[in-house]
Amino acid sequence: MFTEKKSVGEVCIVCNEVKNLGIHLYTSFICTECELEMLHTDTSNPNYKFFVQRLKKVNTPQIYS
Ligand SMILES: [Zn+2]
Incomplete structure (x- = not known):
């Protein structure tokens, strides 16, 4: 039997x-998986852009013009 933990889980913004x-x-x-993947992704790797784009959503929830 699993002990009931109060870990509800959250939606990762990357995956x-x-x-x-x-x-x-x-x-x-x-x-943690995405965090590690990001750390292991070289900045010249196309996947890095993907991560950066995801993270941009965090920093800029709204666009002011
Ligand atoms: Zn993730």
Whole structure:
């Protein structure tokens, strides 16, 4: 039997999956897997842009013009 933990899980902004482990960036949540993947992704890697775009959503919830 699993002991009932109060880990509800949160939706990761990068992979959009509900994960229990991760970090909080402002009001958003990034799971440990994505965090590690980001750390291991070289800045010249096309995937890096993807991550950066995701993170931009965190910093700029609204666009002022
Ligand atoms: Zn994730």
